[in-house]
Amino acid sequence: MYTMPTLKDLLPSKLHDVLERANICTIKEISILSINEMRKFTNLCNEDILLIKNIVCHHFCPKIITSDLLETDVRITTGCDALNDILKGGYRRGTITEVYGESGCGKTQLAMQSALNNWQKGSVLICTEDLFPVKRFEQLKKGLLTYNPDIDYGENIFVEHVTEAQDLLSCIRVRLPKLLTKHKPALIVIDSIAAPFRVEITNYIQRAEELREVAVTLLKIAKIFDLAILCINQVSASFNENVELLPSLGLAWSNMISTRIWIKKTTSCIDVRTITCDNTVKSKGEVYIREAHVMFAPDVPNSLIKFVITELGIIAI
Template identity: 35%
Template sequence: MCSTAGTKNILDELDINPCIVVQAQRAGYVSASHILGASQTELEHKLGLSAFHIKNLIAAVTSHVLPKKLTAWEMAHESSNDVTHLTTGCPRLDDFLCGGVTLGSVTEVTGQSGSGKTQMALQLALHAQLPPSCGGLGAGVAYICTESQFPLTRLQQMIPHMHRKFPRGPYSYTDNIFVHHVPDMDNLVDCVQYQLPVLVSRHGVKLVVIDSVAASFRAEDSREVNKSALIQSLGYQLHQLAASRALAVVAINQVTATMGATSLYGMAGDTAPALGLSWANLVTTRLMLTRTHSNIPAHQVTQCRNDGAQCSNGGSDPISSLCHSDINNSKTQMSLQYNVRLMDIVFCPWLCRKIAAFIVNEEGIRGIDEDEIYMYASVLRNDSL
């Protein structure tokens, strides 16, 4: 406690019986340091008050100088007006995830190559820059690459669709995505521990993407003991950053081959998320993306419920008109097909185990009509046999 706060007269700021205040002033016990530095017996003798009144005085002074204590109920209602989720850019998937990607936690997106992991990360990076009225965070994005170059070409393909869908959105989507390349696991941990907090503070970053978390750790198989410690450190730092800054952390993970036995989380098949339990225990939510052997005609996707919900900041609703225009003006649209992919909630504290179907088109990730989810969910089970 600083000396100024310790000697300040705080009696008039306390919500206690006025008689206690009068007695304390008469005895010269007016500051927090003077009152809390005395024993209860001394205060009873000097102030001429009962033990009950002295306990009330000490409790009032303690509450005045210490941070306010909140119950869980108070904390929940105090932050009820704050943004708690980042939109995925697809209303169907937002509904599936009960709002989108949660802030203040670590979300892992895992799956085989080509399942749509990076597509989802790019879509989140674009929508994070939108204002909260559009489901975004109105903030910057930190994108950490570990295994390849940042997919700038694909990002630039998606940006024109964002401009048409949200004409009042950011003028430049690329200026607020801060890309950093790390070559190995030591640099990744150091980046998250030292460089990332500075970037978050200076540029108002609210979304952190690591693509991918497994690549740097897989490169050094000879250091198993140190690897486990670094994984623990990485997970701890990500959780601390997410919780303290109320931002979303999305960690892309690879898969590894298994012998076909059912995993700890009831996942059957010949692949499982990389890094094992050391990393799995540090993840709040795990989403598994899977490619299927099924395709869906493009015209069937465009006739589904419009995913371009109107933004309250004046955004237009162009997707339906654009798609139907393509159908009317191009015969190739009728023959174009999209591969059906599945998003499986493997575990999440507030969501049950369920599966959603989606496709990746020119604009990004788009959910498939709910009537078709059950049909494609069976494909996942067949593919995993």
């Protein structure tokens, strides 16, 4: 299990003891106190204080990412070319991407298609609601452009099923890092992130702490192992007349994600035979059109694509 180093681990023992006696025990205090203030509290010389501040800055301050780095960043495919285009290549490594929407809008379809299209690099699917839909997986793999019936596409796709928040925490803190160290997949999918936290509980403080720990741990994993994380989220009713639905888990969770995509049902229909040029699509008749909206992202504008769901997966129109 990966753990962040503590001040005691990083600082020379004599300096750490002096800080403890002065009751300066947190990274925040070391960061915001001036040199004069720390000298007053600890009687340390300027050189020692600068050494402490430099160590803390080096190990705990977030790395600066410029726009140049974002442009050259390697993306992870979503499995849908149109969605890749509006995301400038797909899901960004080192971040959490959230997909939310009402039941039956196509969230799980996108999650499975994303995992399947990254089968060569490897994917991890953590299911928190239903068991892994093996039958649907067998249908979707036939929609791959390079489909070969002799290839085992599930060989590099690892599936775990958990239902409780504590089980999810245990999975991502202990079992997941071991798997990532050995196999180095490119994508982690959690479907859904909300289910373990929407059970009937009364201790909302504990729920918030567990949710924050899950988010922080996922971000650490994404950074350390240089992979993308896709979290499927449920929706809640909105009291705002101008907003139809809101993603679950509130503002605390929203602050931890980098990209948010809303999948929305529409009342428009289309015949799938009008958008395909071969006879491999078996679904016939009209299907409802869905929309995928990029609600926010650090490096792409708000935009949308329209798509339908067929037996072979998501097809943009």
